[in-house]
Amino acid sequence: MRVRVERGYYCFGTILGYRYAKAKDGGKMLVPHEAIAPVMKEALEGFAAGRFQTTSEVARFINGFPETRRRGRYGLSRQMAKNALLNPIYAGYMNVPKWGISMHPGKHEPLISLKTWRKIQDRLAGNAHAPARQDLNHDFPLRGFIACACCGNNLTAAWSKGRNTHYPYYTCQNRHCEMKGKSVRREKIEGEFETLLKSITPAPRVFAMVKSMFIQRWGQMTTLSRQTADEARAEIPALEAKTGKLVERIMEATNPAVISAYEKQIAALDRRRLFLEDTAKNASPVQGKFDDLYRTACTVLANPHKLWASGRYELQRIVLRMLFTERIAYCRNEGYRTAPISEPLRLLTSYCTAPKGMVGPAGLEPATKPL
Template identity: 40%
Template sequence: MTENQTTSKGTAIIYCRVSSIRQTVDGSGLESQEQRCRAYAKEHGYEVEAVFPDNVSGGGDFMRRPGMVALLSYLDAQRGKSYTVIFDDLKRFARDTEFHLKLRREFARRGATIECLNFRLEDTPEGKFIETVIAAQGELEREQNSRQVVQKMQARVENGFWVFRAPIGYKYIAAPSGGKILVLDEVLAPVVREALEGYACGHFSTQAEVQRFLERSPYFPKDRPDGTIRSMTVTRFLKKAVYAGYVEAPKWGVSLRKGKHPPIISFETYQRIQENLEGRKYRPAARKDFHEDFPLRGFVLCDCCGRAMTAAWSKGRYKHYAYYRCETRGCEVKGKSVPRAKLEDTFAEIIKGLQPARELFDLTKVMLRDAWDMRFASATDQRAELTRQIGDVQRQIDCLLDRLVEASSPTVISAYEAKIDKLERDRLLLNERIENMVPPKGRLEDCIELALRFLSSPWNIYEKGDYLMR
């Protein structure tokens, strides 16, 4: 019988799978599998009706593979029709003995048969035994590969390399020594720094304020289609030690240690963030209704009662009017409005008048330089004191480790481990302070320039700055 005379043996569905998206992009695994399966179907007289690809591993569980789930759903929708499912290799089916057998039953329950290009499936005791052995071999290889990958990742974390998905504010580049290393993302790193330092210093009093700040940023990736961010995302964002230049992997037993990547914030700032998250400091919440229309709301005080004035738009006959007013109960001028233009113009005149004389400007320079020299001179003494404190902390750690070895109670062991972890973080903080104790040369000029620019023309900064700056 010639090729054109081949009779149709039935309807087939092709299933192809690779373990990662990278194999789909860099290689041609799915295409080559489909090509071989189509050739097999044509040779055996099958008519291919659909192809279902997968580019995820699923860890052996076929229900975690979108392509396999879609294939089973397709069979459910075609009740009463017989199909033959063709796949390239037995390992593409399910690299797990339990799931292999379960998937076989799922196909049988739907009336579908399966055929493999490199293995003949036989419904005999010997055939089932060999099939099970091959499935178990695939499971062994998968678990061995997984263990090897974890071991390599764990070793890199122990050496200070971040091995997980790049945190927002960083990106991966190829390292000269091999592998990948984190570097700062020039666009996102400043946004991340402002959010983290703002929460640490109290500029953002709550996580909700950090969330609103990040949602306003056009660069920060959003969780939801409506452009908002989940509150849990903000919490995880604030807890990441990687932003302080450190790495850790508790699930692998790798404690906090100095990383090979540049930090976005200092470790001291990171510690303040954790204290704020744990509620050790009182942080009054800021208003949610700050608006660019009223930059002075909450800052201008009532001349009668001394309380902060509020502001709002009032509707007139033909248009809306902007007013500031006091709403303090018992105030003699409660409810009396001050036009926004009048109040803000008066404020502008005050700011414009804050122009220091030249003599004051020169005196400020001298004061700043003297303060800088005094701090520089005391840096050596402070470094010696911090070195002594590090020695004390290390002795405490060594003592606790000795006690930990002798302890047998799980409660005592847990308490010792928690105390050691805290002391380790204190030691890291002290080391960072020592590293930053003596400021680099040229830093004084940078600080003076910023300070004097503010003192020289506060009005220009207020007028040209964005809403947060104002």
């Protein structure tokens, strides 16, 4: 097995999104599973881009496809989704911790780029640290969202002691960075951020046009989750019938080994039933939620600067999460680099800047031009 791994062939059980096929040298190798690989690719890339914010959302997305559920008998748990996100196999690399092998290049076809995989690891690490540090961050809403343009590390923020009072600063603490310790005043970096927010505020008239697209997408999601719920609900009676039959057999059986085998089957059926009930309940669309969600999204998208200027930490973090897909690079001398803006916002700004009826990439062009 070690030789197989060194030659670039993974050989440790199943990987969701792949199946085993014959390799040229006679052994077996991973190849993308025709039906499941595209789902995994979308899940992984979706998490990297911020479309899915948590590992639960990734699990729910994957479980929403019947092809993936037939393989995993109880569907994917949150932990299994997290393990998949951590696994470099999807980027074409192998980790075998027990042999001290990490990031060994594999011969199989990757589903995502290494860059995307790294982005996933950053997001997983960032999410894990966020709760513990939350209280400390309130003075510095941009902390964790701003990267040093020079080295790519997060800028840290702190109060620095002056002669008479304390001053708030953001600074790069990377030892190997030439910008290390060169601090930026909080007023400057946050002031420039407000200017950036103003520059990406879409024109109000664009919202009416985009609303129909939101409604359409919502409809698709609703249909999908209703199907998932219906399928789950339909399977439950058969499971209950099976359980009933097994109970009858236990009553008639005398051999302890046989009884124990039946009990195991009942336990397995029970776990499956719980999973299905959970799916049926949680996949059901919440009626009437659309208006609420749509209004919230539009409030943020229509006037991010106003929410930001409220100075309320929670609102500021919502603005950051909804508008940007990843950290924004900041250069001490030149200010913010091009910001990675999120899909809804890109859609809105494209509508503003693209020729009539066309949607094109708009980047960070000021979005105030009327159509």
